[in-house]
Amino acid sequence: MASSKKFQGPRGTRDFYPADMAVRRYIESVWRTTSINHGFDEVEGPTFEHLELYTHKSGPGIVSELFSFKRAGGETEYALRPEFTPTLARMVAARAAELPKPIKWFAIPGHYRAERPQRGRLREFFQWNVDVVGGDRTPDADKEVIATAVSALEKLGLGPAEVKVRIGDREVVTSLLSSVGCADEFHTEALSLLDKKDKIPQDQFQHAAQTLHLDYPLLIEHANAVQRMASQCLGTRTDPAPAMHFRQNEVHLPMEWIDSLARALTDSNVHDWCVFDFSIARGLAYYTGTVFEVIADGERAVAGGGRYDKLIESFGGPSMPACGFGMGDVVLGLLLHDKGLLPDEVYLAPLRPHVFVISNGAEQPEAELPRLIAQLRKAGCHVRHTYRATRNVGKLLGEADKLRSRTAIILGDELMEGRVVLKDLEGGEQREVALDDLERALREVLDAQENAGV
Template identity: 30%
Template sequence: MEFARPRGTRDFLFDEMRQRKKAESTLRKIFESYGYQEIKTPLFEELKLFTTKSGEEIVDQLYNFKDKSDRELTLRPEITAPVARLYLNELEKTAVKPIKLYYYGSCFRYERPQKGRFRQFWQFGCELIGAKTPQGEAEVIALCTDSINALGITTADVNINHLGIIRGLFSHFNISDETQREIMVVIDKGDKDLLIESLSGDNPVIDNDELNQILLKLIDLVGDKSILNDVEELIAPYDESKAALEELKELIDLLEDFDVENYTLNLGVARGLDYYTGIVFEIYVPELGAQKQICGGGSYSLVKVFGGQEVESTGFALGFDRLMNAIEELTEVEELGSHLDIYVIPITEDVRSEAYKITQLLRRNGIKADVDLNNKKFRKLMNYADKIKVEKIALMGPKELEDGKITIKDMVSGNQELIDIENIVEYVKGE
C-alpha cells in the first residue's frame, strides 16, 4: 500500500528545516527588536469570521467543514482576521495601546497548486493596533524592510500607495460600493489591459469617462517621490482625495526618519479588499517571476467590520515560503555544519553505560550531543561521525575511564586531547 502527500502540500527534510528555522529565528529577532510580542491563534476558526471579512465567494477557496456539533468551521486561510478576533476577545478593553504583536503559522487555501503557491503555506506577519497615522505605517514599513534585508534579500522592491486617493475620487463621483469593489479587484490584479477593458470597453464598469481617464492615468504613476507633483496636479479638482495625498507625503518624510531609502511610489497598488482604508504596500522580488510578491500590508479597518470600536490598525504578512525561494535564488547556499556539537563514541562495550551517562550530562547542559544506540563497531562509528560532519567526538576507552579521563578529538584539525571527565562540559563549551 502506498500513501502520497495530499495535493498542494510538502514534506521538509532536515537541511531544509534547518534553513527555515534559521530564517524564522532571524525574523523573530528583528520583530522583537521593534517591541513586538508573539501570539498564536487556532488553526481553524468559525467560517463566518472569513465570510464576514471577504464575502461568501471566499468559501470556494477554503477547507471548510462542519464539526460533530454541526458548527461551520474552516482551516484559516490567513491570520489577520483571527488576530482581529483575538483583539476583540482578549485585548480591546484591557490592553494599553499601541499593541504590537506578531505571528508565524501555517494557513490553508483550496487553490490550484503551482510554483510558489501551495494549499498549505506559512505566513510571518504583524499587526500594530492603535498607533497614529502615518507614524505607524512608517515604522511598520521600516520593520518589513529591515526583516527582508536581514535575510540577505537585496533586490526587494517596496511599492507604496494610499487608497484614500482613489476612494476620494469614487466618493466625488458617487460610485456605488459594489462598483468600487469590482474596480479595486481589477486594479489589484495588476493587469492593465483588463483594467482598460473594464473602464473603456463596450460595457464599462463605470459610466463616467472623466473618472475612467483619471484612474487610467493615476495607476500609471510609478516612481520616486517626484511623482507626487503629478498626482497633485491630477487630483487638483477633487477635494475628497487631497487629505490622502497629504498623508502620503507625510509618510514619505517619515520614511526618511526611519531610514527607509529604497521604495517605489506605485499608485496601482490596490490591495483589493474593502477593509484596507489608507496607506498600503506590497513587496516584490523580480527574480521570482510570476510569484514575485513576497509581502502585502497596509492600514485597515477590520475590527470595526467585526463589530468592535474603530481603531487604527496597520500590518503586513510575509509569504514565508516565497521568502525561502528568494533566499535560495539570491543568496549563496550556506553549507550547513553538523546538527551536533559532539558525538560520543564508546570504544568497547564495557564502557557503553558510562557513555550514556556522559551524553546525558552534556545534553542537560545545553550541548547538542548524541551517542550510538545500535552497538556498532568502532570503525563504523568513526565513519558515521565523519559523515555527519561533527566537529568534535568524545572517545571513551576503559583505561581512560579508570583515570577519570576522556579523549576529545577535533575532527577538523585531527588534534586530540585527554581531559578530566568532570571538565567535559566546560571544555566542549569552550569555557
C-alpha cells in the same frame, strides 16, 4: 489478511522531512526574533473558526475558497482559517478596552485555502502576520510594519537589489479616480480593474474603463505626477517638513500622509527598499489607506499588507486604526532558494551536535560511554554517539563529521589515567583532557568556535 495501500498526502500539502523542517524553523526563527526586536508580542488563535467569521466581511463567495465542515451530527459550520486577520480582529475586539495601545502583535500560524496549487501557492502554508492596532492614526505604524518586514528580509540575506516594497495608497487612488470623473460607487470596481490591468487584453480594459467613466490616460498622468512627488520624499529626512500638496488642473490632493510615511521610512533607513506605486490596489476590500507588497523578480508577491482602519469596529470592537502584513513561507522559501540563500550551514547550524562521543571498544571506555553521555546531556549539551557495531575510530569520526558535530570525545586507553581526547572537528586540533575538567574544556572549545563565527 490486511491489505496494504500506499497513501499520498493531500493535494497542496507538504511533508517536512528533517532538512525541510530545519529550513522552516530557520525562517520562523528569523520571523520571530525580528518581531520581538521590533517590539511585537506573539499571539495565536484557533486553527479553525466559525464559518461566519469569514463570510461576515468577505461574503458567501469566499466559501468556495475555504475548507469548511460540520462536526459529525452537529449543525455548527466551521472553517479552517484561510487568514489570520479576522481572528486578530476578533481577539482585539474582545479585549479592546484592557489592552495597552498600540497593540503590537505577531503570529506565525498555519493557513488553509481550497485553491488549486501552483508555484508559490499551496493549500497549507505558514504565514507571518505582523499588526499594529490602536494608538494614534499616523504613518508611523505603517512605517513600523514595513520596517519589520524589511528587517526580516535583510536577516535572511536579501537586499534592495532582490526585493522591493511597493507602496501604494487607496485614498490617493480614490481621490485621483474622483478627479478624473469616476464616481464613488465605481471606486471598488475601478480599483480591482487597475489591479489586473496588465493581465487582461487592452481593448477589454478600455471597455471596462469606459463603463466606469474612468479616463485612464488622465488618471495615469496624475498618478505619475503624484508618484514623482512621493518618490522625492524618499531619502529626505523629517527635519524640514514642508506641507506637500499635489495640484493640477482642478485636482487638489493633500500629501501629508505619503510625505510623512516617506520621511519616516527614510529615518528608519529602509527607504532604499521602497518604491511608491499607486497602481497597486491589493485585492482585499478591507484596506483603507496605505497598501504595500513585497515583490521579487520571477515570483509572486512575498508579502502583502496595508492599513485597515474600519475592520476592528466591523468585528464589534471600538473604532481603532490598524495596519499590518502577512508574509507566507512558500514564496519566501522559493525566493531564498532561487537566490542561493539557503546553504546547509545556514539552516542546519542550530541542529549541529555539540559533541560526538566515541569509545574505542575496550572494556573501561564502553562502561564510561553511557555515563559520560548522560552527564554532558544533563549539562545542556547536544550529544550524539554511534549506533553502529564498529569501534573503528576513523569510521566513527567520519560519522561525527557527517552529522556536522562540532567536537568529538574519544574514550580510549588514556581513560586508565583518567583522561580522554577532546577533538575540535572544525580545526582538527585535539588534546588530552582530564575527565574532571572535560565539561570546562568542552565549553572552551565551543565558545572559541562561536567567537570564530562557525
